[in-house]
Amino acid sequence: MYYYIKNIMTKNINNDEKFNNENLKKTITKKKSFFSFTNFFKKTKNLILHKIKNIFFKKKIDSSIYHNLKEILLLADVGIITTNYLIQNFKITIQKKNITDVAEAYNIFKKKLYTFLKFETQNFIQNVNDFKKIHVFLFVGVNGVGKTSTLVKLAYFYQKKGKKVLLVAGDTFRAAAIEQLKDWGKFYNFPVFSKNLGTDPSSVIFDSLKFALIKKFDMVFIDTAGRLHNKINLMHELKKIDRVVKKYKKYIIQETILVLDACIGQNSIQQTRFFNKTLTLSNIIMTKLDGTAKGGILIAIIYELKIPIYYICVGEKIHNLVEFNSKKFIDSLF
Template structure:
């Protein structure tokens, strides 16, 4: 579908200058190539338990130390506040969690730490609840569109391939749109990964208008009666207005086809940069209707608390998480399993 010739960059052993062990683009490519193993339902819980090890160990050890005494005292609330902030829950989320926790133990007159820690867990679960919209009209005869956005270096392109593979396993036909036309390596990477995993890619030459690539991709998906179209976009800084305007142009092109129908706009965020992810999300949300988030790099950070800020401060649901390099290291975000693994309380 894309007959673009390989550029010089496609022959190199790296797709980016970054040499990060977890999310290096080329390493992601190799892991995607060598991984075709499907994680079974029985492995789902162990996936969360093992992959969140870094964040979990930091938080779990802190929680155990805080609730180590048999009886509650004022010290607990001070230490809890420090732990939440260090784990990047953010000021607003931390204050909200502590307020709900204090009210709950006061209402039930709880004085024992063993009971209090279970109540604390319930408060965390409440923080991850968002009222789902019910007015989502999906066109039955049109491909379902997912526009994926985010800044540079969050693992967006490889996340898109993981997302596409996930839907393929559900029996859906998927096509990718290479709307990152600024970097030849980005197009090459998506095309090559598409070939490896049997996913069609629509692309144009380097420097083409990204909106025109999206337009052609939608037409191609309609023509071939594809179930899902996933659009890759160039990484862009959230504080660069002209880049945000380009995303808005792409969004307008999609709206021409989907005047009354619902489509997704997923924001990919890096858990490793903590509250900076929240700031990014605020800018993107001010300009686009972000419908969901995908959190990457949860396997190598102690800042898993940023998820609570995304839910509470921005009211953006987290739909998927990536916790590794393999193509199977991609799962639907399950808040209960996440909390269980995070706290190590079952």
């Protein structure tokens, strides 16, 4: 059994290496195409796979397996609530079915994760195909998480699909924020709706939506200023922005997207709760998964908060935006 699992694991690693090389070749030759969902969780995977290997290298299942699994999940930032529930559930199944075979246990564990994460993306793309209404994406989140760059990536993605997109400079606090969006607009050929620095963001957004309706845009991507979730006045401003967007509800489909930085790990749960209290979040985009081994936080967010992960960002390049899929996510980790 030891050699059987070892073989499987080695085979996986070799395949992954081969895959990465092939993927790299594709990236170099087809620079402008989007990545498919692949092995983007290298750091998280390295952490999890290596340790899981040791756990399931045992000949027989004993109680240490639960303890060790728990340790790994916590290290990968799955969080105590989700981890405890997951381990408990796994343990009950193993004991009920009297499983002694480690390979079987491994599969059961993986299947448990699939089931846990079944709650996934609402069918977003279906919405996007509703041509009668304008799709409005309101991007919110704290400073520096990647709101503006992600918004540009997503707008680029849909522009390539033939949609007529408009960017809105709703971050009127910083001159650099308006300029940043205008620069992106010039670079990728997006129209950018903006007003002067210091203008009330709600008024910019109200006028931009009127403009989008008149000019028959398909999609509007609204950038907002970064704000700490515990700053009450800033959260009130966000509420006002949301009310303004909702004035157009007859003509638009609104998606309120919270952008989270994967590097902050468990803090993102708290952050999400605060934002979700102020607004009703439709989706989450998690950025910077290329730079962290805390990818397990995605499991906690989906399980604890039941808010779907829409896309993940895995780098600074325009095509480093990948549609999230929980099954592929689990498969890429184990």
